[in-house]
Amino acid sequence: MSDELNINKKKKNQIKTKSSTASGRGETDIDYVRPAELPEQDLYHGHSFITKWIFCQDAKVIGIQYTLTAVFTGVVGLILSWMMRMQLGFPDLFPFLTAETYYQMVTMHGMIMVVYLLTALFLGGFGNYLIPLMVGARDMVFPYANMISFWMFFVAVVVLMSSFFVPGGPTGSGWTLYPPQAILEGTPGSGYGILLMLISLSLFVIGFTMGGLNYVITILQARTRGMSLMRMPLTIWGIFTATVLALLAFPALLVSSIMMTLDKVLGTSFFMPTIIKAGEALSYDGGSPILFQHLFWFFGHPEVYIVALPAFGIVSDLISVHSRKNIFGYRMMVWAIVGIGALSFFVWAHHMYVSGMSPWFGFFFATTTLIIAVPTALKVYNWILTLWRGNIRINTVMLFCLGFILTFVNGGITGIFLGNVAVDVPLSDTYFVIAHFHMVMGIAPLMVIFGAIYHWFPLVTGRLLDEKLGKWHFWTTFLGAYSIYFPMHYLGFIGVPRRYFEMYDSPYMTSAIGMNEFISVAAFIVGAAQFIFFYNLVKSLRLGKPAGKNPWQANSLEWLTPDVPPTHGNWGEKLPVVHRWAYDYGVPGAKDDYIPQTTPPSEVRDAEVEKT
Amino acid sequence: MTEAKKEQTSTHKIGIYLWIWGLLFVLSFFSYMVDWYNFQGLLRWSLILFFMFLKAGLIMAFFMHLFWERYALVNVLLWPMTAIACFVSLMMAEGKYTVFSRLFYFFVGGA
Amino acid sequence: MSDINLDKLPGGFKGMSEDIGSDQTTFKGVNWGKAMMWIFLLSDTFVFSCFLVAYMKVRASVVEPWPYPSEVFALEVMGVPVPLLLIAIMTFVLITSSGTMALAVKYGYEKNKKMCGWFVLLTAIGGLTFVGMQAFEWSKLIFHDGVRPWGNPFGAEQFGAFFFMITGFHGTHVSIGVIFLFIFARKVFRGDFDTGKRGYFTTMKSDYVSIEILGLYWHFVDLVWVFIFAFFYLW
Amino acid sequence: MFTGFVFLAVIIGSIIFHVWTPWWWTDIASNWSAMDDTIILSFWIGGGVFILVCLFMVYCIFRYQYKEGRRSEYKPEDKKLEKGLTWLTTIGVVALLAPGLVVWNNYIRVPDNAIHVEVMAWQWGWKYRLPGEDGKLGTSSNRIISDDNPYGLNIDDPNGKDDVFVESNELHLLKNRPVKILLRSIDVLHNFYVPQFRSKMDAVPGTITYYWFEPNKNGDYEVLCAEYCGVAHYAMRGKVVVENEDSYNKWLDEQETFSSFTAKNRNNKLKEKKLVKINNLSSQKNSILRKQNVR
């Protein structure tokens, strides 16, 4: 991957021969990078405290702002899940947990975790921090819009949280917000709660669009010299594709929010057919509840990949760095990410097999859904093939990666169960689904987030996190979470429906009381274990081992800034020039077992790099 | 982004804009005529869609300069439309299915 | 902006694969702001598509009769109802403004301050006319015909709801466009784009590319109207 | 080392849990054993892949742990291996999908001899309507539901006259006779789900949805609502009794039909009040049907 990007390059096979004999070529030619197409970026340097830290236009600061806000919502979501588990494991023990509050907690838990924690953290947090650094830009291309983006998100979070304090409380309609139920009495929070939720989501979408345009354009149009798309770290590919998905999928959410708001406020009948409430017909007529479901899942399914793809990308990089081996089948990985992204727009109705939509759709959507398994499977294979014949450092980061692989494969395969339309019929809307998506979305990407934080914390703060605490954190989280969700599948087999406040006395459901208690206890432990992590963060911030430059001996650009942690503008005097992909680990003939992306071929003459 | 050297973005003769402009008027007029003459059925739909796509194509290609843009941009913009096409066609099927079951099981005033 | 000479790059699909394989920029010779506007419009296309898809789905599934748009939107001219007359005029106005915008962009390329400014201003006025006629149409529907979002005298309830929502959303786009057109007309006449004055909020330097970017947005608004016209008024 | 062992333990533990689990599906009481079979098939294929992938990972952890000075292999790509794996996965996917689609095809095609049963869901409970002698259900409308006409039936529809009302949450079904469940809701989404029958479908207000099954084991079964429908969703239970002909007929005889119901309520001036409106409506319906064909 160290060929020159000569503008006049002709045929592919020619390049191959050229680069494999790189050592034999003239100096100037080897290190050739073409001239800069872009002038230096204009940066806005803040001068006061406010412009430096609050309304800051530096993507790195914005990334941290996003991360902190998202983690705050995550903690709220975690506490809500604790309360849910209290009720499910030990009903009657907590009289303040009524059915109303329970459903409000389920809803807020789901929405917060999916949208306000994972989406914001991966794209807003990691995206902002890493994109400019990894592609070699000084900042995002529109720093001002980027700053607005965060504040929109912040307002969205404030609006969301404020719904806890309005009369009627937050909405309890389930995170899928299905009408008619979501806006009718009989559902908690059907007054202000649902409105605030819809407003908050709309704000989120608008704010995200501003950020998302930044991420996309920065990646497409502001890469540094030598940084071709096929040399970008997979992290960037994952975030990029996810952002594109978000830009195209969020519109459906925005539109359905607007329409539902109108149904609620103006009494239009988009989603509302004739409804009899308390013996009286409401004024609605002729609307289509299933339309909402289509719109929601046209957003919702891409959404789950929006949280999965960045995780795929990041974990690829982490695995590669910590097993000191190039990522296996980079090209295939890129195509798989893009392919999964594209396909995800054609599978949405697999959430609706038993929704009463046209039954013929089942064939189409089952087929498209299972097709997604193929590119996803390739990614899994390539992760483990990267470990194979590697030189694996079993540190906290790697542990989280391994935990990710195991839980993701497990959850993905249960996804295949559900995608196969006939199998979904008995399992849909049971705890099997809950188990599926917690495995694949609740744990797997969280594992990546934790791994990524252990990995990049030294970059952000200049200090390493404590390994010992990290290992404790990993083992409790991984084993605990696995023992929450693995048994949960079997609840679904029994037939326990999801969103049940209480199991009552159905014989086959009461047989699971013991399991529910066990799950709850495990959930408390896992939740508590996160405080080890928070303690670790706070402690290491001040007392952690100084990391120095590039503590992991990584290749990608973010570690190669002149200052660590990087300062505003990232690159000091001159933008870096990239000569190779980010995965030249263990290259035969090279002195070190890693060759940073900026190293020109002339400096590693004897390395037998292959073009990939 | 500052010192823009605009020389390479070749400008186009004014004639082409005027042509397209005129064509758009004519096409709009035609699609208006579809309604005026009250064509029905398949003919109506093919005409409406034909004029619609033609107009949209002209605006995108010439007014928005897509015709002169490089394929990288053009393809990035057009491929996502397949998702929309899929969505539209499936929703039409769904709408038909709904109306069928409504008429079959309900009587009007119901639904 | 760039040192590369676009004419020397291969075109077509070959050029595409080379652009995508190249470093620095994927869209060669495309300004950041312009690339952003394109991607934004792509996203906005999905917004409008979702509105229209929802409309089609609901319209295809209501059993109440759907009001007949060419009659609902007819105007009386000397006692004779002419179907869709106002809509036809609105369409022509919007296309006209699109044409003037195209010319404004052309003169923007040529850094012809005066012509560019005038055409931007003309476009703004065209847009304003459109919004005005839309306001007239709305008030006619509301006050004269008694159409409401939650019901109407002609048939299916959703008629009014979708009408107000979709044209309202489109009208909002037009109005935003008009505001920006006026702002940019002022900027052009003031010579911001010749001197590279820095923007108030973003502190970025002004450039004639902005006119092109604004043009993209304006043409998009016109484009959406083509679809609304076909699906809402002609169906 | 330690890491490898723990991961190994997790894999083995999962298998053991699966094999010895006391929590498993309820005994099936309908014809959908094919669904169970596809689940089992999915377990074999999916479980196999899970075990293989994870075991390979554990192997790598053991075999390639960090050693100072060792170099990892440098091999960016192996086209052949990747191609092979792609094909293998594709085969696996097809093996899962094909039977699934066949079962689904059966699921959406209702046999001709199925009894039609309308399940009417409301917040929060169930009611049922059976066709009378004629085997046909009359058309209905939620708009005209009232105390006089609890199912909102079309009085002019002759098919509806002999419809049987079951105004309780208990439904009786004949053993070994397919039933087509027609789901109707008067307010929000619900889902008529009996775990032992394996099948389910949402009830959607504003339309009628359906599914079918053939109960094949006598007994009492609990109906669960499997689509979130508001605060009392979890308490929205019902009961299905599957029984033989004799007891079924006995139960059927105890139920009221639409005409007997209206007769009982004659003094409620149902006829006069509603008939007018309904006549208007049905003529409208014809015109719409015509219009639909035209445009």
Ligand code: HEA
């Ligand atoms: C990160 C999030 C995420 C991810 C990645 C996935 C991945 C997948 N999901 Fe999941 N899903 C959710 C989040 C996610 N899901 C959520 C949140 C819900 C519920 C929403 C709600 O209702 O509230 C849900 C619900 C859900 C349903 C609806 C269930 C129902 O409500 O009835 C279905 C049905 O098709 C489904 C399918 C799939 C499939 C086929 C995949 C595939 O992409 C998985 C592919 C991966 C693999 C297959 C594993 C690796 C492959 C191999 C090791 C190769 C070998 C495999 C074979 C040969 C089979 N999911």
Ligand code: HEA
């Ligand atoms: C990413 C998404 C995510 C995550 C992480 C979780 C985490 C958890 N979830 Fe949840 N859950 C959902 C998404 C998620 N959930 C969704 C979408 C629903 C559906 C809602 C609906 O039906 O409408 C749902 C529903 C749901 C139910 C079903 C309720 C019902 O149907 O009645 C249950 C029941 O046990 C449950 C439990 C838990 C538990 C015990 C945890 C956790 O306690 C697991 C352990 C916790 C962790 C592993 C760490 C948590 C992370 C943080 C605190 C942030 C950390 C900070 C940094 C990253 C720096 N969840």
Ligand code: CUA
């Ligand atoms: Cu009815 Cu849930």
Ligand SMILES: [Cu+2]
């Ligand atoms: Cu999905």
